[in-house]
Amino acid sequence: MPGGSGPEGAAAAGAAAAAAGHDTPFSFSPEPTLEDIRRLQTEFAAERDWDQFHKPRNLLLALVGEVGELAELFQWKPDGGPGPLSWSEAERGALGEELSDVLIYLVALASRCHIDLPQAVLAKMETNRRHYPVHLARGSSCKYTELPHEDIPKAESLGHTPEATECAPVSRVAEGTN
Numbered sequence: 001m002p003g004g005s006g007p008e009g010a011a012a013a014g015a016a017a018a019a020a021g022h023d024t025p026f027s028f029s030p031e032p033t034l035e036d037i038r039r040l041q042t043e044f045a046a047e048r049d050w051d052q053f054h055k056p057r058n059l060l061l062a063l064v065g066e067v068g069e070l071a072e073l074f075q076w077k078p079d080g081g082p083g084p085l086s087w088s089e090a091e092r093g094a095l096g097e098e099l100s101d102v103l104i105y106l107v108a109l110a111s112r113c114h115i116d117l118p119q120a121v122l123a124k125m126e127t128n129r130r131h132y133p134v135h136l137a138r139g140s141s142c143k144y145t146e147l148p149h150e151d152i153p154k155a156e157s158l159g160h161t162p163e164a165t166e167c168a169p170v171s172r173v174a175e176g177t178n
Contacts, residue, residue, distance in 0.1 A: 042111070059109040
């Protein structure tokens with residue numbers, strides 16, 4: 001039933017909004033968690049005696065292969081517009097499968113390397129906040145090494161101006177970050 005409160009209703013409402021060209025809020029379901037995915041993948045591989053093949057290098061190469069398959073879905077698609085939100089049901093199904101493959105291999109690699117992904121994400125986001133302060137990075141696609149220096153007053157750097165989107169190469173040697 002369109003517009004209902006269940007997953008089908010939410011999907012139908014999202015598809016209708018996408019077709020109308022609207023951005024709709026999106027959130028993931030609470031389950032499965034990354035730990036659930038790790039456990040499911042570990043059990044799946046153990047049942048097939050595949051653990052012997054799941055060394056970090058093998059998992060990384062499998063992950064890269066799956067990213068290639070994901071990229072292939074986007075190859076030759078036009079830029080702009082609603083993008084994947086307007087794809088056919090079969091194309092969106094393939095997108096979900098390839099994204100799942102990427103996530104499964106990423107979680108397996110992190111597990112094999114003993115990297116706690118949720119904690120690593122929190123640490124990385126904190127690093128990103130330091131590298132990309134809002135008053136310098138807003139509206140800019142520049143890498144943090146190319147953002148204006150911190151000596152620009154916040155009042156001058158806030159807002160979306162043409163100058164704010166231009167990257168200013170910064171000498172890494174001058175900053176002492178060879």
